[in-house]
Ligand SMILES: [Zn+2]
């Protein structure tokens with residue numbers, strides 16, 4: 164947990180009370196770049212001490228009567244705790260809830276803990292064929308990818324460019340391919356090109372060290388018979404990459420922004436209008452996107468890439484390796 168601003172500590176705390184929610188014995192929790200933002204105090208939790216961890220899976224220990232869950236059930240945890248009653252919650256867009264109670268690992272205690280307190284409605288049953296670590300990773304990058312591809316409307320026979328071959332990018336590549344798209348990945352190193360191909364990309368543009376984005380539109384046109392792409396998914400989010408992505412689109416193409424930096428997107432409306440380009444944004448996911456991700460994993464169609472498994476008391480090592488950009492896929496905390 165974050166003992167204070169920017170300082171991580173593994174320590175004993177009192178077990179949470181269920182108090183109308185469910186209690187889950189955590190079995191796996193993904194270690195995400197978001198945790199580094201907390202350590203760097205770019206984000207702060209509402210209070211200290213605070214338990215991080217927004218991607219978790221485990222075993223139900225206690226669930227309220229009528230929830231349909233029983234002790235021993237294997238579950239993935241949907242981390243957005245919506246109000247359940249606003250227009251957005253009632254229309255399946257929990258990620259846009261107008262009055263959220265909070266988000267596990269961001270504003271409510273999260274999964275870097277033996278025991279996690281969460282509303283029963285946030286628990287998605289895991290099929291036997293889906294491991295806890297897979298369930299945990301689906302609860303962040305997996306559901307995010309499903310959500311983005313669904314909002315963008317990726318369809319059979321379309322072409323999708325995916326810029327960024329990290330945890331979310333590898334998921335977007337797979338999901339777009341499952342939806343029937345031909346996928347062109349953009350990687351910043353040859354080693355990542357191989358990962359992108361494994362995930363289902365039919366072509367990979369390697370821009371070594373992230374340099375040369377001004378050549379991307381031309382290279383995508385070369386790969387698409389001059390048409391340009393139907394979709395561009397942005398996981399990097401610099402001003403330069405977003406513009407290169409827009410210019411890689413064909414007519415009526417859609418740019419979907421998932422990853423971002425502090426950069427602005429600066430583009431002439433004329434450039435957009437003449438080709439009827441669309442710009443979308445996608446944040447996290449609705450609960451049913453996690454259900455979709457779990458189902459696809461259960462069918463063996465969506466795979467996660469685990470880099471290394473760590474026990475909870477080695478969380479700092481996992482984070483240091485993430486900061487040093489040594490992680491391919493996800494580091495996961497695991498409980499025996
Ligand atoms: Zn995450």
Ligand SMILES: [Zn+2]
Nearest residue numbers: 246249252260
């Ligand atoms: Zn709501």
